[in-house]
Amino acid sequence: MTYIYYINGKYTTADESCLPINDLGIVRGYGVFDFLRTYNGIPFKLSEHVQRLQKSAELIGLNLPWSTPEIEAIAQETFNRNHLPDANIRIIATGGMSTDFITPSGEPSLIVIVTPVTEYPETYYTQGVKVITVQAERFIPGAKSLNYISAIMALQQAKQVNAIEALYINQQRHVLEGTTTNLFIFRDNKLITPKENILQGITREVVLELAKIEFEIVEQPIHYSDLNNCDEAFITATNKEIMPITQIDDLQISSGKSGKNTQNLIHLFRNYTRFGHGL
Structure with a gap:
């Protein structure tokens, strides 16, 4: 099955998803993420996860231009586009592109990845x-x-x-x-x-x-x-x-x-x- 991801304003298939190679998340590991899942098709504690994402960003000095409702809406829409009964939702924010490969020089990148829930053995x-x-x-x-x-x-x-x-x-x-x-x-x-x-x-x-x-x-x-x-x-x-x-x-x-x-x-x-x- 092909899954739909969100990357910097676009909803795209997993195979076609890409980031600039000079994104600080790639070259320096500079970024934060949060991870949640849905129950009965509803993202569980979505607001709390997004707020923790924003706190994580503050702690590493990454200024996110998106509000909590904006990130929540993007995460919800990405989930909706995948038509899964339940799913994992991974929200990632990176430092974005860098001309010198260490100093942020553009807008941060925002990525949302949706995948099926993996159940552990009972x-x-x-x-x-x-x-x-x-x-x-x-x-x-x-x-x-x-x-x-x-x-x-x-x-x-x-x-x-x-x-x-x-x-x-x-x-x-x-x-x-x-x-x-x-x-x-x-x-x-x-x-x-x-x-x-x-x-x-x-x-x-x-x-x-x-x-x-x-x-x-x-x-x-x-x-x-x-x-x-x-x-x-x-x-x-x-x-x-x-x-x-x-x-x-x-x-x-x-x-x-x-x-x-x-x-x-x-x-x-x-x-x-x-x-x-x-x-």
Whole structure:
């Protein structure tokens, strides 16, 4: 199937889409993006994702000339033109063309890419998944930038040991977040998640709202040693939703099975996203 993308004012097929070769997103990786999906044909938290895109741009000094409603309308129209029941929507803003290949000299580029939703096996949610840890930190954690070298390298390490994600650990041995996910653990019926030096995930915020009805929420650093005495753990992301962790490195979590609290949150999240229940 041919998909329709948006690039700098034009809707075009994926095969015909192109950017100038001197665009700073290509030659310097200078740009930001955001990623969301639809449920029942409706973009989920579109405004929040666009606002985060704009915040990311501000953090890297990229001035976007489009308003929130303008970007939202472009994303919605790109989705509509693809005639998919549900889809992933990736919004990218780059530094645009540069005559010296490092200094912005024109308008930023705006790209919207729509692709089908990729579903993970249901066993990932019922039986849990394995993740690893790597010594790394994201560049400007609050910005969802195009700089994903550390993430790509970390995921390559994870793939070598049949893990589906890699969690970043800083020099203080704090477990911060995954390459594309946020981290949560349960301990003594408290839901604990890092708050500082991470990307504030949209799915993370929804989970916190859902969880506060039943659990005490603690936003604080998670030390690597805390993983030894946590009861459950899970990661969150747009494409993974709430995914239980049953192994971190060589450490078994929740006796190697998805815990009841995590399963409860999965149920609440699915009710909220599929049926609009829960908040």
